[in-house]
Amino acid sequence: MEGKKDLREKVRELLAEQASRSLILLLQRIQDHFGYLPPEGLEEVAKHLKLPVSRVYGVATFYAQFSLSPKGKHLVQVCQGTACHVQGGRAILEALVRELDLRPEEPPKSGISVEVVRCVGCCSLAPVMVVDGVAHGRLTPERAVEIVKELYAADNR
Amino acid sequence: MEKLVKLRIDGREVEVPEGTTILRAAEAAGIEIPHLCYHPELSPAGACRLCLVEVDGRLLTACYHRAEEGMEVHTDTERLRRLRRLTLELILSDHPMDCLTCEKNGSCELQRYAYEFGLEENRFIGPHHARKEAPPREDNPFIRYEPEKCILCGRCVRACDEVQGRGILDFAFRGFSTRVTTAFDKALTETDCELCGQCVAVCPTGALTEKERRFRGREWELREVETVCPFCGCGCRITLHLKGNRIVKVSGGYRGFRLCVKGRFGLSFVHREDRLRAPLIREGDRFREASWDEALEFVAKKIREIKEKYGPDAIAGLASAKCTNEENYLFQKFMRVVIGTNNVDHCARLCHAPTVAGLVQAFGSGAMTNSIDEILDADCILVTGSNTSEAHPIVAQEIRRAVRRGATLIVVDPRRIELAEIARFHLRQRPGTDVAWINGFCHVILREGLWDREFVEERCENFEEFARTVERYTPEYVEEITGIPARLLVEAARAFGKAERGMIFYAMGLTQHTSGTDNVLAIANLAMLTGNVGRRSTGVNPLRGQNNVQGACDMAALPNVLPGYQKLSDPGVREKFERAWGRGIPRKPGLTVVEMFRAAEEGKVKAMVIMGENPMVSDPDIQHVAEALEKLEFLVVIDIFPNETTRYADVILPAASFAEKDGTFTSTERRVQRIRTAFDPPGEAKPDWEILCELSARLGYPMGYKHPREIMDEIASLVPIYGGISYERLEGEGLQWPCPSPDHPGTPFLHKDRFPRGKGRFHPVEYRDPDEYPDEEYPLILTTGRVLYHFHSRTMTGRVKGLQELSPEAYVEVNPVDAERYGIEDGARVRVSSRRGSIEVVARVTARVPQGTVFIPFHFGEAAANRLTNPALDPISKIPEYKVCAVKLEPVSP
Numbered sequence A: 001m002e003g004k005k006d007l008r009e010k011v012r013e014l015l016a017e018q019a020s021r022s023l024i025l026l027l028q029r030i031q032d033h034f035g036y037l038p039p040e041g042l043e044e045v046a047k048h049l050k051l052p053v054s055r056v057y058g059v060a061t062f063y064a065q066f067s068l069s070p071k072g073k074h075l076v077q078v079c080q081g082t083a084c085h086v087q088g089g090r091a092i093l094e095a096l097v098r099e100l101d102l103r104p105e106e107p108p109k110s111g112i113s114v115e116v117v118r119c120v121g122c123c124s125l126a127p128v129m130v131v132d133g134v135a136h137g138r139l140t141p142e143r144a145v146e147i148v149k150e151l152y153a154a155d156n157r
Numbered sequence B: 001m002e003k004l005v006k007l008r009i010d011g012r013e014v015e016v017p018e019g020t021t022i023l024r025a026a027e028a029a030g031i032e033i034p035h036l037c038y039h040p041e042l043s044p045a046g047a048c049r050l051c052l053v054e055v056d057g058r059l060l061t062a063c064y065h066r067a068e069e070g071m072e073v074h075t076d077t078e079r080l081r082r083l084r085r086l087t088l089e090l091i092l093s094d095h096p097m098d099c100l101t102c103e104k105n106g107s108c109e110l111q112r113y114a115y116e117f118g119l120e121e122n123r124f125i126g127p128h129h130a131r132k133e134a135p136p137r138e139d140n141p142f143i144r145y146e147p148e149k150c151i152l153c154g155r156c157v158r159a160c161d162e163v164q165g166r167g168i169l170d171f172a173f174r175g176f177s178t179r180v181t182t183a184f185d186k187a188l189t190e191t192d193c194e195l196c197g198q199c200v201a202v203c204p205t206g207a208l209t210e211k212e213r214r215f216r217g218r219e220w221e222l223r224e225v226e227t228v229c230p231f232c233g234c235g236c237r238i239t240l241h242l243k244g245n246r247i248v249k250v251s252g253g254y255r256g257f258r259l260c261v262k263g264r265f266g267l268s269f270v271h272r273e274d275r276l277r278a279p280l281i282r283e284g285d286r287f288r289e290a291s292w293d294e295a296l297e298f299v300a301k302k303i304r305e306i307k308e309k310y311g312p313d314a315i316a317g318l319a320s321a322k323c324t325n326e327e328n329y330l331f332q333k334f335m336r337v338v339i340g341t342n343n344v345d346h347c348a349r350l351c352h353a354p355t356v357a358g359l360v361q362a363f364g365s366g367a368m369t370n371s372i373d374e375i376l377d378a379d380c381i382l383v384t385g386s387n388t389s390e391a392h393p394i395v396a397q398e399i400r401r402a403v404r405r406g407a408t409l410i411v412v413d414p415r416r417i418e419l420a421e422i423a424r425f426h427l428r429q430r431p432g433t434d435v436a437w438i439n440g441f442c443h444v445i446l447r448e449g450l451w452d453r454e455f456v457e458e459r460c461e462n463f464e465e466f467a468r469t470v471e472r473y474t475p476e477y478v479e480e481i482t483g484i485p486a487r488l489l490v491e492a493a494r495a496f497g498k499a500e501r502g503m504i505f506y507a508m509g510l511t512q513h514t515s516g517t518d519n520v521l522a523i524a525n526l527a528m529l530t531g532n533v534g535r536r537s538t539g540v541n542p543l544r545g546q547n548n549v550q551g552a553c554d555m556a557a558l559p560n561v562l563p564g565y566q567k568l569s570d571p572g573v574r575e576k577f578e579r580a581w582g583r584g585i586p587r588k589p590g591l592t593v594v595e596m597f598r599a600a601e602e603g604k605v606k607a608m609v610i611m612g613e614n615p616m617v618s619d620p621d622i623q624h625v626a627e628a629l630e631k632l633e634f635l636v637v638i639d640i641f642p643n644e645t646t647r648y649a650d651v652i653l654p655a656a657s658f659a660e661k662d663g664t665f666t667s668t669e670r671r672v673q674r675i676r677t678a679f680d681p682p683g684e685a686k687p688d689w690e691i692l693c694e695l696s697a698r699l700g701y702p703m704g705y706k707h708p709r710e711i712m713d714e715i716a717s718l719v720p721i722y723g724g725i726s727y728e729r730l731e732g733e734g735l736q737w738p739c740p741s742p743d744h745p746g747t748p749f750l751h752k753d754r755f756p757r758g759k760g761r762f763h764p765v766e767y768r769d770p771d772e773y774p775d776e777e778y779p780l781i782l783t784t785g786r787v788l789y790h791f792h793s794r795t796m797t798g799r800v801k802g803l804q805e806l807s808p809e810a811y812v813e814v815n816p817v818d819a820e821r822y823g824i825e826d827g828a829r830v831r832v833s834s835r836r837g838s839i840e841v842v843a844r845v846t847a848r849v850p851q852g853t854v855f856i857p858f859h860f861g862e863a864a865a866n867r868l869t870n871p872a873l874d875p876i877s878k879i880p881e882y883k884v885c886a887v888k889l890e891p892v893s894p
Helices: A002-017 A023-034 A039-049 A053-062 A082-086 A089-100 A141-156 B022-028 B078-092 B109-116 B155-163 B198-202 B261-265 B292-310 B325-339 B353-362 B372-377 B393-404 B418-422 B434-447 B453-459 B463-470 B475-482 B486-498 B516-529 B549-554 B571-581 B593-601 B622-631 B688-698 B708-718 B801-806 B816-821
Strands: A074-079 A112-117 A129-131 A134-136 B004-009 B012-017 B052-055 B058-061 B072-074 B143-145 B170-172 B179-181 B208-210 B223-228 B237-243 B246-252 B280-283 B286-289 B315-318 B380-384 B408-412 B425-427 B502-506 B539-542 B607-611 B634-639 B651-654 B663-666 B671-675 B780-785 B811-814 B829-833 B838-845 B853-857 B870-873 B885-891
Touching: A002 A023, A002 A039, A023 A039, A023 A053, A039 A053, A053 B170, A074 A089, A074 A141, A082 A089, A089 A112, A089 A141, A112 A141, A129 A141, A134 A141, B004 B022, B012 B022, B022 B052, B022 B072, B052 B078, B078 B109, B155 B198, B155 B393, B198 B208, B223 B671, B246 B261, B261 B801, B280 B292, B292 B315, B292 B607, B292 B634, B292 B651, B292 B688, B315 B325, B315 B593, B325 B549, B325 B571, B325 B607, B325 B663, B325 B688, B325 B708, B353 B516, B353 B539, B372 B393, B380 B393, B380 B486, B393 B408, B393 B418, B408 B418, B408 B486, B425 B486, B434 B463, B434 B475, B434 B486, B434 B516, B453 B516, B475 B486, B502 B516, B516 B539, B549 B663, B571 B708, B593 B622, B663 B708, B811 B816, B811 B829, B816 B838
Parallel strands: A074 A112, B004 B072, B315 B607, B380 B408, B380 B502, B408 B425, B502 B539, B607 B634, B634 B651, B780 B853, B811 B838
Antiparallel strands: A074 A129, A129 A134, B004 B012, B052 B058, B052 B072, B143 B208, B170 B179, B223 B237, B237 B246, B280 B286, B280 B651, B663 B671, B780 B885, B811 B853, B829 B838, B829 B885
């Protein structure tokens, strides 16, 4: 209970710092801070902008960039855009599921969230996986699994 | 004068006001343009693309684009037909084809267009996706939602936002998964949704339907009956849709589709098994069924005996604000000329008696001065002592809409009621201190020169004395009495004083005080001072609580006037009625409601006739009402259900509900409207007017009416304000009184050029303390009121399963500070006691009530707030002080 109260207060603080009254911008700011959009955050934004919560929820669920569930410490984005698809992007995703039991759009496991994205803008390197903002190109399924395993190793060190 | 534009639509010349959309212009020319997302009462969305038209080869959405001078519009070209087919095909590719079992079969707008465009095949049917697979939802009592049938037109989203002002629904998710839902996909009952069902009313397909109508009848099997909602005074005209003799669904309402949860979903009570079906006569502790003959003969005999033994004034009658005008007229006629007493009153005594008394003194006529459809054009709205959203939902909708259009809303109420959330000013006065803040408003308006000198000089009298009185009510002095910060009072008063069209709304929060009449007089002063009377979108607007409380007053179910507020003391008036009724009318004014029960307790009143009222829940200090009823030698109750009051009866006569008889109701805006028989009453039950006629005949005064229309004709002949009203003229929208002659169109707002009493009269009024204020033993103020989901003593709404689910039991609202002081937890049971009694209820700890004040809804018989309330009366109008009494709270150990 106490945690939720703090969370609301933090959101209010973040909102108070913003001059902007743009809904998307405010949602981005909250997501930057928490790594996702907590429900209390959406409610506070709605109150702040005098909008119905349903509208804020509508916008938050519309854009792929927003997540309503907490993300792991590490974010692994596997591209399934056209170029990556042609170059075997699907096999990368399947390898993560098979070898590490990491499924896209599921709650994080051991601090790792996997997401499917559609093109990250470096098709010449396809198939591509972006790990915590760093793009890894010309992947094989084996190499992809290795990269993720390195994350575990780094965390346990 | 508005500018007109001329254009051609499909070769037809049309002239419409500038700003009219192409779609409406086409409608005016009798040309229908297909559409799905457009609804005439909602803002256009331009989403469905079905209303595309061609203008100079360009494609425009007709619902969105305005008609322009010289435009050449084509609505039905080959190209448009092709596009519309394509659009429909795409919509249908996601739509299930289960019309066979769909509730909207026959009234579905999508089905209609699919048929008209002959769409037999579909090229676009794709794989299943999230919306298609989303299961139907029924996680609330009244509304069924099938996402699969939704075509994402957004009508429900706009209705919820624009009409109801809630914004509970919106589009969520993306692409094929897009669906209409609540924030976080919660059940409607977990949101602020009021289950008004406006979303259901506007849905073009079977996506949103009435849960209870499912498989109860297809559209073409239903019979329609036009009538009026039987709950509050808003007077919504509704259509009952019946299969056989069962109400399957309800449509209609304000502007054709706007209703509240009770009107739309709360009428099933008429079909309940426990309706009274046969006359009942008491035998010891039980009742036995009797024939009408036996029961009426018995009642007549008892009344005759008591009248002979104790005189006519030993008999008293309570008429009913739920019954028709015709029935109330007959009831008072029965009491006055058959029994021979003016002891007739009804629950208006407990709600707006101060309005009738106060506004008659100030203006000469005691009713809402203006109309509901004028609210939208007001630029300042003052709401005090009215929890409008819960007690008069349709009026609240209009207030919310006016606020969205820029009107300033001032709410003066101790509780943070729903309207306070959108108000510019929320002034929280200490309960019972209304005269002080209203005088304070007048003080500020005078001091700052914001008053309407011309109006006051030309139309009013006694201004100087009034001005002298309010001089003392400086904002600082008012703050001392009311607790309203002086600065806030000044700002709010200024806003009202500067308004061009200021509308005042009030209800029981102002009247149910020992100072009730003074409060009303003070409000009338404020309206006159600012010139806010006698024009559109202004006025003093008391909101009447019952469907026909206005009518019951108009018909003189009151002890001191004859029908149409004609003076009992006026010999000319009495003679007119005596000639028409063929009998003498007693001169002495009769007893009011609370006085009747006191007289019964003292043994002065020996018999009572109660028609459709439940004083054992609704009257103050119930313990004493019970003692009074027990003491009566004879009590006859006419009602549709057994209730807390019928338990004390010697004879119970079964009556017809609103759906089982003809007649008229008069709404809060003085609108006289027809109700119509939809089916026969259950068992042996009869309309009240028939019962009254038969009883009257047995007491030697045959009335001989064959139909209520004959009673209305008699009313029109005797009551000038109803003079032009007849059933022929009441088809459709009804008529607003005064309507003095058959060619008179009715009166939307009162006092246009003069007041009925000539000049409006200022009445200087001074603040007086309420009868009972907190002390050491009873340290808190109790105030009572209504909730949205129930009506009065719950005789009707307590029998509607869904409404009971939404609001199952009584509660007390306690401020968090008080809760801590008295050791009370949210959700725990507490004992609330006053000097008169004590009840146990669940606590709701909330800042909705201010510190030092608690609130209990009065609907619940088993934990009746009126066991606690104070029967102290306003000296003029005799209304009891429901809104202020002193109580204490104690936790109840489980």
